[in-house]
Amino acid sequence: MLSSLVIAAILLLTRLTDAWGTLGHETVAWIAQSYVSSDTKDAVQTILDSKASDYMANVSTWADSFRYSDGAAWSAPLHYIDANDSPPESCSVDFNRDCGDAGCSVSAIVNYTSILLDDESKASLKLDAMRFIIHFVGDLHQPLHDEALDVGGNTINVTYDGDDTNLHHIWDTEIVEQLADGQDAEAFAKNLTAAIKAGGYGWDASTWLTGASLNDTKATAMTWASEANAYVCSDVLAAGVDAVEEGDLSGTYYTAHYDVARIQLARAGYRLGAWLNLIYTGQTGA
Template sequence: MFAKFRFATILLLCLVPQLASAWGDLGHETIAWIAQSYVSSTTSSTIKGILNLTQSDYIANVSTWADTYRYTSGGRWSAPLHFIDANDNPPSSCSVDYSRDCGSTGCSISAIVNYTSILLDDDSSSTTKYDAMKFLIHFIGDLHQPLHDEALEVGGNDINVTYDGDHTNLHHIWDTEIVEQLADGASAESFAKNLTASIKAGAYGWDVDSWLVGTTLNDTMSSALTWAKEANGYVCSDVLSAGVDAVEQGNLNGSYYKAHFDVARVQIARAGYRLGAWLNLIFTGKTAV
């Protein structure tokens, strides 16, 4: 399966440091539902054909598959593709450099490039396109979680924190707890409807027109790298703006959540909007419906 990413030994794959799954199920499914609001009828029917699905949640239905697959014996090779480990210096400086940060086993950016090219290739087999579609849907979501674009303390996995009285780690609360608190009990579909309405209204000062600037299939790596750099920037400005010691104190579901939840909100919205646009580009040649 996609040999270009399978040359690492099992030992190396077992040593891959990232442990958490970006956004958790709620986040990934919400991103997928948002994307479904922005795909054209042509894109929608093409995706359904590739995935052999007809139900209303045809993108959301497969949005978490890659997280399940990575923990199977046959899927360990895909673990490095969920992130890019930016070897920067937050909170003093944040940056993503592809040649520095994308390891020999691949990363989220190289994966997006690869699976996009597979879907664009008319000669790709139906089986190859099936897997490529599921991976691409997931990895575009992953790329927008700031700590999936960061190497410090294993992307925050080794930063111990407390959230709502539970002892966990910083990466996990950005994947799950902050998103769940933000959704306030809503399902992924309902949460996505609220965020889609906010996108269309330009709520929260969102400049939606800027979200697709530079997005092009002529240079897929540049597009993905732009999104990764944007997400990584939040590690300095928000996620770890006060340093590691600061987040290891207190209960983060209080003042920390209030100060930073908008980053999770805008990044989930951007991921869904961009995923829909990217799929439109692949199947219709233009981002808009």
């Protein structure tokens, strides 16, 4: 039997996976850039001290790098909320049950939103808050960042395109890369943004901001987390753990479930842009 110290070490190491990977996070940020108002864009660029065309995309993975730096381990739990549910039979997220004492993605979004809303916040605090918000809204939309089972799928061993990896990693990276089909983040985001505006794939973006409000940031973030978590039961682990540990998931599994990654990337970018608009203009602008 593994000792408690060994188990703790495993849990720490397996939680180092990046939600969506670089391509996914940059795609979310590029989509958001398409939806921010001119006033919001000015505010964000001022905080980030950047006039670059990819001003949000180029900081979208900063939070993943930051947590590896000296003294930043405290930020690791903020990348996820561990839903202690029972997929595939039952999926649910409960803030009091699932957001630990060290915090979680939901509490982080609440905290960093409040910093951005506070005119008295120091510039250095606002810089970190902006970079965290850009990243954590993306994290929240990856279904396995809203799941505790097998450390969010990190300890579920799978095969993808002939490579041995884990379930969490393929949802972060391989499924997104296969979906992008060679496009870089900017091009991929342009295609997803066009689909949002056209109502492609049956999407109705007018419903994606239902209930979004700065008056209750926790409720808003919990709504988005619960929506993502539901996919763990309906798609990610619909047939159970044993099923995903068999065969190569780049085939029929990908075909059956890639649309979850596509809509969640689109929602994350759309909502991030709208959330920043709410902070700086009081209107979603979407």
